[in-house]
Structures are given as structure tokens and as C-alpha cells.
Amino acid sequence: MKMKTRLWLVPAVILPALVLALSWPRSVTRGDPAPQNKSTEAPAPRNRVLARALDIERGRLRPEKHEPRLSSGTLRALLAASGELDKRAAEVIAPNAAAVATQGAVQSESEPLSNKGTQGCANVFKSGSLTNTRVNQDCSFRFQAEEVIAINPNDSRNLVAGQNDGRIGLNNCGYDWSFDGGKTWGDLVPPFWGFFLNDFHTADGCSDPTASFDARGNAYVGGILFDVFSEANAIVVAKSNSDIGGAFFHSPRAALSFQTYRNTPLGVVVSDDDPNIFNDKELIVADTSAGSPKANNVYATWTRITLNTGTGVGFKAPINFSQSTNGGATWSPSVEISGANAAICTFGSGSTNPNACDDDQASFPIVGPDGTINVAFGNFNTPGAGINQALFVSCPAAADCRQAANWTAPVKINDLIDLQPLGPDPATGCGLFNGCLPPNGYFVPQESSISISVDRDNNLYAVWADFRNGGPPCNTGDATTSTPPCNNDVFYAFSTNRGATWSDAINLAPLGRFGPAAQWQPGSAVTPAGDVLWVAYYDRSYGDCEFTGCNDITLAKIAQPRSQLHSPQYSRLTTASMPNLVPANNPFQFGFLGDYMWVAVDREGRPHVVWADTRGRNGAVEEDIYFARASTP
Numbered sequence: 001m002k003m004k005t006r007l008w009l010v011p012a013v014i015l016p017a018l019v020l021a022l023s024w025p026r027s028v029t030r031g032d033p034a035p036q037n038k039s040t041e042a043p044a045p046r047n048r049v050l051a052r053a054l055d056i057e058r059g060r061l062r063p064e065k066h067e068p069r070l071s072s073g074t075l076r077a078l079l080a081a082s083g084e085l086d087k088r089a090a091e092v093i094a095p096n097a098a099a100v101a102t103q104g105a106v107q108s109e110s111e112p113l114s115n116k117g118t119q120g121c122a123n124v125f126k127s128g129s130l131t132n133t134r135v136n137q138d139c140s141f142r143f144q145a146e147e148v149i150a151i152n153p154n155d156s157r158n159l160v161a162g163q164n165d166g167r168i169g170l171n172n173c174g175y176d177w178s179f180d181g182g183k184t185w186g187d188l189v190p191p192f193w194g195f196f197l198n199d200f201h202t203a204d205g206c207s208d209p210t211a212s213f214d215a216r217g218n219a220y221v222g223g224i225l226f227d228v229f230s231e232a233n234a235i236v237v238a239k240s241n242s243d244i245g246g247a248f249f250h251s252p253r254a255a256l257s258f259q260t261y262r263n264t265p266l267g268v269v270v271s272d273d274d275p276n277i278f279n280d281k282e283l284i285v286a287d288t289s290a291g292s293p294k295a296n297n298v299y300a301t302w303t304r305i306t307l308n309t310g311t312g313v314g315f316k317a318p319i320n321f322s323q324s325t326n327g328g329a330t331w332s333p334s335v336e337i338s339g340a341n342a343a344i345c346t347f348g349s350g351s352t353n354p355n356a357c358d359d360d361q362a363s364f365p366i367v368g369p370d371g372t373i374n375v376a377f378g379n380f381n382t383p384g385a386g387i388n389q390a391l392f393v394s395c396p397a398a399a400d401c402r403q404a405a406n407w408t409a410p411v412k413i414n415d416l417i418d419l420q421p422l423g424p425d426p427a428t429g430c431g432l433f434n435g436c437l438p439p440n441g442y443f444v445p446q447e448s449s450i451s452i453s454v455d456r457d458n459n460l461y462a463v464w465a466d467f468r469n470g471g472p473p474c475n476t477g478d479a480t481t482s483t484p485p486c487n488n489d490v491f492y493a494f495s496t497n498r499g500a501t502w503s504d505a506i507n508l509a510p511l512g513r514f515g516p517a518a519q520w521q522p523g524s525a526v527t528p529a530g531d532v533l534w535v536a537y538y539d540r541s542y543g544d545c546e547f548t549g550c551n552d553i554t555l556a557k558i559a560q561p562r563s564q565l566h567s568p569q570y571s572r573l574t575t576a577s578m579p580n581l582v583p584a585n586n587p588f589q590f591g592f593l594g595d596y597m598w599v600a601v602d603r604e605g606r607p608h609v610v611w612a613d614t615r616g617r618n619g620a621v622e623e624d625i626y627f628a629r630a631s632t633p
Contacts, residue, residue, distance in 0.1 A: 042082045047231045049278035049305045054078055059432050065385035066348030068303065068317050068361035068378070071281045072443055072595045073146055073164040073207030074224065077171035081204070081228040085588065091426070092583035120187060123617050125626070127575035135161050135176045135610060135625040137187045142166035143623045144174065145612035146594025148210055152245065153288045154217040156602040157181045160246035161610055162209030162221055163625045164594060165189075173206040173223040177246035182608065182627045190238055191249055191263035192225055197232035198273035204228055208595075214286035214296040217242035220328050221249055222269070222284045222300065231275040235282045235302060237267035237328045252328035267328040269300045270320070276307040279320075281448070281595075285365045292371035293397055298324045301363040301375050304334065309350045316350030316358040319377050319393075323401060337393055337407045338377065344389060344412045345381035357381050357391060357410045362448040362595065368458045371397030374499060376462050378416055378447020386419040390450050390464055392499045414493055414505045417468040418446045419475070421482035428549075429583045429590030430479045435467075437486040437518045437540075438479055439549040441582060441591045444488070448595035449521050455530030460495040461561060462502070463524035463535050469507075471516070484546050487516035490537045492524070494562050506566055508535060508556050517541035519554070523597045526561070527605040533561035534607035534630075536599050542577055549580030553597075553611050555630065573628045578614040585621040593623065606630055 045051045053070040055061040057079065063069065070078075079085045120137020136144045143166045152158035159182055165174030168189060176187040192206055203225035210222045219240040226233035239252035241260060251262040270279055282302035287294050305317045319338040322331045338357045345357040363377040373395045380388050390413040399406035420437055423430030428441030435444050449465045467488050474486035491505040509519045522537035539554040540546040553573040558566060583590045597611045608629045616622040 043229055045078065045229055046275055047226075047233065047278055048275050048307050050078055050228065052307065054082055054084070057432055058084065063433055064313070064348070066313075066359050066380040066382065067315075068359055068380055068447070069445060071208055071448070072445070072592060073171050074205065074226065074280060076164070076592050077205035077207065078228055080170050088583070089587040092587045121617070122184070125575040125615065130573070130575050130628070132573070132575050132613070132626045132628050133182060133185065135185050135187070135627050136163060136165065136174060137176070137185060138165070138167045138174070140167060141616065141620060141622050143589045143592065144625050145592060145623045146209065146596060147610040147612060147625045148598045149600050149608055149610045149627070150211040150213050150219065151600050151602050151608060152213050152217050152219070153215060153603070156604065158217070158245045159608065160211045160213070160219045160221070160240075161625065161627070162211045163612070164207060164209060170205045170228065171207055173209040175209065175211065175221050175246070175249070176625070179245060182629055185627075186247065188248060190221055190223065192223065192236060192238070192266065194263050195225060195234070195236055195266050197225065197227060197230070197234055198271050199227070199230055199232040201227045201230050201232060208281050208283075210283045212284050212286045212298065213288060214298065215288045215290050216296060217245075218327060219246040219249075220284055220286060220298055222282060224279060224282055226278070232271070232273040233279055234271035235269035235279055235300060237269060237284060237298070237300075237324075239267070239328050254327055254329060267324060267331060269322050269331045270334050278305045279303070280305055281362050283363065283365055285367055287367045287371055289367070289369045289371065292367070292369065294371040296327070298328050299365055299367070299373055300331070301337070301365045303361050303363065306350070311352050312349040312354065314350060316356070317360055318356070318358040319360050319363045319375065321401065332402045335402060335404045337375065337395070337404060338379070338391070339393060339404075339407060339410045341410045344391070344410065345379065347383040348381050362445070362450060364450055364452050366452050366454050368397075368454045369456050370458065372458065372498070373401055374452060374454060374460060376413065376450050376452040378450055379410070386417065388416040388418055388447065390414055390416050390462060392462070392502075394499050408499070411499060411502070413462045413502045414464070414491065415466070415468065416446050416464060417466040419467045419470060420444050420486070420488065421474065421477060421479040423479045425479040426583065428479065431591055434591070436479050437488055437520065438474065438482050438484060439547070440551075440580060442593040443591060444520050445595055451522065451524045451599075453524055453526040453533070455526050456528050457530060458498055459530050459562060460499050461492060461524065461526050461533050463490065463492045463522050465490045465520045465522055465537065469510070484518070485516040486518045488518045488520045490519045490522045490535060492533065492535065492558070492561070496562060508558070508568055509539070509541070517546045521593075521597055523599040523609065525599045525601040525607060527601055528603070529605070530562070531560060532605060533558040534599055534601060536573065536597065536607070536609045536611070538611070542572065545577055549582070550577040552577050553609065555607065555609065571630075573609060574613070576615070579621050581614045581621055581623065589623050
């Protein structure tokens, strides 16, 4: 009887938020009246991690200087369900009615083309030989941002992508597939919504999409499921067998009859209903090396946020790990792998060890050719506000990685300078306590820009962006008074001894193309031979974008990336600049462009890039996922 009562009550609490979220983009598109600001707020989240994040966003709490922020995708769903986005939208729709009614009406320099053979609403931007193909096929004006792409190791034409997706209400996860190297795409909503959390609720949100192939060509996707007004949350995984190629996903439980026709049971990495725990910012990666002793294992790393620890500063957010050795069907108990190091983690521990590196976010796992698991992540256990660090840990191929003792102690890759001007800025949409790069209002969390790749000789390459060279006039600390140029830069470092030590930071764009400019949120991948490191990033150095807020995607090719002579070659991937997405031209998507973009390299060494693009169809200003591939290595 208790179970039936709880199931019956859930829709009554969540349905109004879902209906509201489903109606927003439709109201803007059709020019309907602005939503009215409600006099009462939605119930506070019962999960204390979510409640704290919402209070910080509303200005009722100030984040600690060593406190990692909740992932942007999860926060977006939280703001939507709480009515906070509705409130902010109402504040900007009335004074900007003309711009909102036309969604900004920004015209692209490129010609939008229809693409037959793609399911849903296709779009292609083309300029000369350069093509940008829309990945998600949602026909509405719902947001899609924060993207990932994986390449089938047995067939480079078979791609799987993923993104945060607003098409079915709150922020959820969407996934996409291609069988022709990205020329055409189909997409789907994952089979996550029949899964019951520990409190017997189904989830109403999904964030931090992730995708990977194993050596056999099986595809896996995952996400964080959560109930905005309940304690429970979980990380789940679905599978697409090698003969399906990501066209649909099913239960990974191979022992079941008719496996591919079942949505449940999903693979469960972790599932909690403790109100003091939230699992955040997960990524999965499979071992694709046929010669590895652990080939086809699937691994997950994520941030496990715990409040009220009773020790140290009273909260912690270490990086956790789990593995599956049976195709994602079952997963090992989670274990903390971010460790401790008295030389680099000197402040803010929430553990019994004062030097624990346990205030972390945005882990990035990659598997070496010999089966070694390598993980980079952002760390905040430093005394200086905004002076954070990128750290690295690994587990050797011969070791049992389910045991924390078999992971190396954390090593510092480099500093991670997170001193961008802070919001709020109503004009750009930069949120409270968010670091932004005026005149953009997108949150720029430096820790989520970290990516890591490995070549066939186990050399490692870490890429990130930060504000160490920001300088005046963009360094007042206030997004309303700081002005461009904002010299945010993209860096990389390499290791030739399996991550034991790292090179100095190498700046890929010290002065942009025409002077100081913002380059941010990079993705990266190295060729198998280690002869080219590919790095893609958002770039404001084209035209007047540094001062108007438009953006492009630049692809940097670094030949011989372990040499001391670095002469990157740069190419513009976008066919035209992406317009600045602000409250005046889109009062529902402003301030959110996801926490990461993605680069993957195929067997031929060609980079495949996906990013969130604000060039909507028919001149609208709204977020979709676009894809480009360099034609030659």
C-alpha cells in the first residue's frame, strides 16, 4: 500500500512543472503572451544537494570557495521545475517582445539545405567545401546542448552522439546515430523512463549524456537520472548491440530472452535515495583495444557529492569509479579514486584525511591500448578562490581497479584558473555566481573543459581552458562592469611517463587570431600514432565576435605534439558565426550552452567534432547540435 501511495502522489507534484516546461518553446515560437510570474514557488527539492544548488542560484546561499558546482544540465532541470526559469523569462519577454516573437531573426551567411534520408527535421549549413550538419532531429525549438560523440572502432561510418535535450519536458538526454559518417542522422529518446529509482519513482530529469563503443562494436549510452522533488538519483546505462549501431538502445542483460526488445532492466552504475547524496557529471568509456587484457570492459567515473559528512568542512565531492565486465549488465560497487596528496590538496577536505582530494568535478576517463584506465578531473582543494587545478589518476591494466589502493595517487597536471567575471548580469543572462565571458552569458566552468587522450604508446595529452591571461578590461570580477576583450585561452600538456609528470602548459591561442580574444570549452583527441593532437573550441576571434558575442568553432591541428616546437594549424569549422544567445532573443535558453563539447578520432586519424550551435533553422536563435568532420588527417 505504501508503494502504491508514493507512485500515486508523484504526478500530482511533477505534472505542473512538466506541462510548464513543455509549453515554453511553443509560446515563444507562436508569439503567445508571456508566462505569468507565480506568487508561490514550487516545493523545495528534498535532495539536499539539489536544494543547496537552487538556493545558491537564487542568492540565498553563497558557494564556498572550494565548492564544486552542480553540473549545468542538472541545474537547468532544477531551475525549470522550480519555476525560476519561468520567472526570469517573464522578466525579459515584455520589454523585448519584438525580438522574442521572431526568435532574434538572425540570418546566417550560409545556405540552409534540406537533407533527404535523415529522420526528423534535417538542416545543413554549407560554405564552399565545409559542411555543418545538424545532429539532433527535434522539429521544435527545444534546447539541445552538451554533446558527446563516439565512433565504432570496426566501422568509422557508424557514429553515436548524445546531448542534453529539452524535447520531452525538463532537461533530459537525447541520442543520435549515423551510418554514413555523419552525412545524415537519426535520433531518439533513450529507454530510461521505465526505470524506477530507489524510492519507486520514475525520473523526471536526465543529464550529462555519455556514449561509447566497445571493441566488438556494441554501443553504450548513459545518463544521470533524478527526480527533482525527491531524494533519489541514479546513473544508468543502456546498450545497442553491434548489429544495431545505436539506432535504438535496449537492456544490457544478455541472459534475457528477446534482449533487444526489452527496455528494462537497465545497467545500474549507482542508485541512491539518501537526501545528502547526489551523483553528478558521469562519463562512460569502453576498452576498445582487442589486445587489452580487459577488452570490452565498460567503465564509469563521476562526482559523488555528499553533504553533512561530519568531518572536515562537512561536505565532499570525490571522483568515484565502477566497472562492468558483462556488457553493461551489472556494475561493481563504487569506489573513490581521487585519493589524497599532501603536496597539492591542502584545503577544504570533507574527509578524515585533511589532504584528501575530495572536492572534485568533471572527471574524464580514457583507456590506453594496454588496458590502463586514465582519468583527469578538476579539483578545488586549494585555499585560493578561483585558483584550482587539473589532476590525474590511473589504474594499471594488470590491477583490480575495483580496489581504491590500486589507483595511483593524484598528480597535478596544471593550474585551472577560474577567475572569469561573475554574474548576475540580466543583459547577457549570466547567472548568479556564474563565471562568464562578457558579452556572453554562458556559464564557463573550467573544470568541465578538461579532456584527456592517449596514443598507442601510452603517451597522454590533457587539454583545458582557463582565465590566467584574462587581464583588463575583463577582470573586474563583475560581469556587468567587465568588458571585452576577455582573453580566455586553451592549453594543453603532455606526459611521456604514463601521467607521473606533465609538461608545462602550452597555450594554443595566446593572442587569438587578431589580438586578445576568448577561446573556451575545448574538446580534444589524439591520433592513434600520436603524431597529431586535434583540439576544437569555441572562439570569438572571427570578425567582431569578441565584442558582439558571436562564436565560431576553431579546429587546431598540433603536429608532433610532444616536440618543443609548436606551430598549430588552425581551421574554422563553422560555416558562419553563431549568434549570441541572450535573454532578448531567447528568454528560455540563455545562459546555457552545456559544460562540454566533444572530439573523437577514427582509425584514419580524422577528427569528428560535435558542438552546441545557436544558429536555429529559418533564422531563429536557439540551441541545436551540429557536426563536422575534417576530410583528411
